[in-house]
Amino acid sequence: MSSSTESNMALAKTIISTVGSIAATAMVVRSVMHEILPSDFQDYISIGLRNFFNRFSNHQTMVIDEFDGLDVDGVYEAAQIYLGSKLSPTNTHRFKISKPAKEKNFNVSMERNEEVIDFYNGQKYTWVWVCEGSSSRRSIYNPRDMNSTLRSEIRSFELTFHRKNREFVLDTYLPYIIDEAKLLKHEKRTLKIHTVDHDMIHDLSEVWMPVNLDHPATFQTLAMDVEQKERIVKDLDRFVKRKEYYREIGKAWKRGYLLYGPPGTGKSSLIAAMANYLNFDIYDLELTEVKKNSDLRGLLLATANNSILVVEDIDCSVDLQDKLGNREAANSSSNNSRDEEESKITLSGLLNFIDGLWSSCGDQKIIIFTTNHIEKLDPALLRPGRMDMHIHMAYCTPCGFKLLAANYLGIKEHKLFEETEELIGKTAVTPAEVAEQLMKEDEVDISLNGLIEFLNSKMKEQEEAKAKVDDNKEEKG
Numbered sequence: 001m002s003s004s005t006e007s008n009m010a011l012a013k014t015i016i017s018t019v020g021s022i023a024a025t026a027m028v029v030r031s032v033m034h035e036i037l038p039s040d041f042q043d044y045i046s047i048g049l050r051n052f053f054n055r056f057s058n059h060q061t062m063v064i065d066e067f068d069g070l071d072v073d074g075v076y077e078a079a080q081i082y083l084g085s086k087l088s089p090t091n092t093h094r095f096k097i098s099k100p101a102k103e104k105n106f107n108v109s110m111e112r113n114e115e116v117i118d119f120y121n122g123q124k125y126t127w128v129w130v131c132e133g134s135s136s137r138r139s140i141y142n143p144r145d146m147n148s149t150l151r152s153e154i155r156s157f158e159l160t161f162h163r164k165n166r167e168f169v170l171d172t173y174l175p176y177i178i179d180e181a182k183l184l185k186h187e188k189r190t191l192k193i194h195t196v197d198h199d200m201i202h203d204l205s206e207v208w209m210p211v212n213l214d215h216p217a218t219f220q221t222l223a224m225d226v227e228q229k230e231r232i233v234k235d236l237d238r239f240v241k242r243k244e245y246y247r248e249i250g251k252a253w254k255r256g257y258l259l260y261g262p263p264g265t266g267k268s269s270l271i272a273a274m275a276n277y278l279n280f281d282i283y284d285l286e287l288t289e290v291k292k293n294s295d296l297r298g299l300l301l302a303t304a305n306n307s308i309l310v311v312e313d314i315d316c317s318v319d320l321q322d323k324l325g326n327r328e329a330a331n332s333s334s335n336n337s338r339d340e341e342e343s344k345i346t347l348s349g350l351l352n353f354i355d356g357l358w359s360s361c362g363d364q365k366i367i368i369f370t371t372n373h374i375e376k377l378d379p380a381l382l383r384p385g386r387m388d389m390h391i392h393m394a395y396c397t398p399c400g401f402k403l404l405a406a407n408y409l410g411i412k413e414h415k416l417f418e419e420t421e422e423l424i425g426k427t428a429v430t431p432a433e434v435a436e437q438l439m440k441e442d443e444v445d446i447s448l449n450g451l452i453e454f455l456n457s458k459m460k461e462q463e464e465a466k467a468k469v470d471d472n473k474e475e476k477g
């Protein structure tokens with residue numbers, strides 16, 4: 001071994017020994033500081049050392065506190081959701097997982113004081129979730145955690161990045177995280193159907209009671225005309241993508257649908273399919289239980305964005321013809337009369353609820369009215385802009401029957417299909433009635449023969465009823 005090699009090895013040993021001694025000394029000093037020095041003085045020294053070394057660093061650190069005043073900070077909440085999707089086995093040693101009792105999906109998030117590295121647009125961003133104990137318990141209102149208002153921990157995210165990227169972080173990176181968090185939250189959430197708790201009508205935060213929506217309906221399983229389903233899906237897709245368009249033309253970002261047709265034609269299933277397709281919650285409003293216009297406005301204000309508001313059997317909910325007279329009378333009445341109108345549900349209140357100023361409260365909302373008797377509705381309710389799309393829910397068709405047979409019996413072809421389709425084409429029978437017959441038997445032949453027998457009986461009844469009506473007309477004539 002040469003003398004130069006020996007000297008290099010000796011130098012390396014000396015450096016390693018020195019570094020080890022410095023590290024050991026630093027650990028001893030740190031231990032003594034924690035045991036002897038007051039916590040406030042420790043923080044003062046730590047801050048001073050941090051500021052000293054930061055002068056020689058080309059990185060900056062941005063702190064995002066959990067609370068902005070009394071509310072959870074929006075950037076903090078978005079970062080928490082976004083970083084949960086960035087955890088990986090290669091760079092994460094510990095992480096948290098939870099599953100609320102009424103939710104279907106697991107929530108994954110960072111563990112305390114853990115670090116996550118994120119790469120965006122070719123740049124490296126280091127996130128640390130900092131959780132520090134507080135000497136005194138602070139009372140903090142957290143609207144998302146009603147069971148824990150006393151907090152003894154201060155939490156924040158620290159985002160470290162190169163100084164040159166400061167403007168990029170504020171203008172592009174953080175807005176990107178907020179948008180991604182919205183998408184992730186939307187994709188993972190469990191759908192709910194909300195009903196009104198009339199005992200809480202004056203408390204907007206509690207007036208809607210949610211339960212999980214487990215309806216399995218999809219556009220693939222709906223017994224509807226294929227072209228009609230395609231038109232509905234296309235209309236929904238266009239609606240959710242046109243936020244900026246609605247803003248440019250000065251219209252509220254909402255869409256109105258009227259579903260009309262006989263009972264049992266699948267109106268409720270279509271609503272569930274729309275909710276499952278868009279991942280929107282449903283708000284089920286029973287107008288007969290709402291006593292006045294001001295309550296109606298309050299209920300509208302309490303609905304969330306990305307939701308479907310359903311008013312079923314609108315022809316039975318409000319006597320629209322009488323309300324129209326009330327609206328016209330109110331236009332020429334005194335202030336006392338207007339106050340009286342405000343104390344009840346009127347057509348004018350309903351119309352303002354659909355496309356007036358109050359309809360613009362919130363974004364990306366769908367309003368669906370259903371009726372069994374479209375002829376009973378006032379034209380003022382049906383004009384474009386209020387109900388944008390009228391969807392006729394018709395009786396079962398041969399195409400709808402085939403889909404029901406595939407869903408309920410697991411078959412796409414059968415020797416009895418031709419006879420069944422011919423009868424369905426001649427008989428006014430609803431998809432619900434056909435489905436009920438198909439569910440009665442497990443054996444395919446028995447099930448289809450039972451449906452054929454039912455259709456023959458139904459057709460005979462309808463022919464007899466029609467003949468009776470014709471006879472009555474002749475007698476009156």
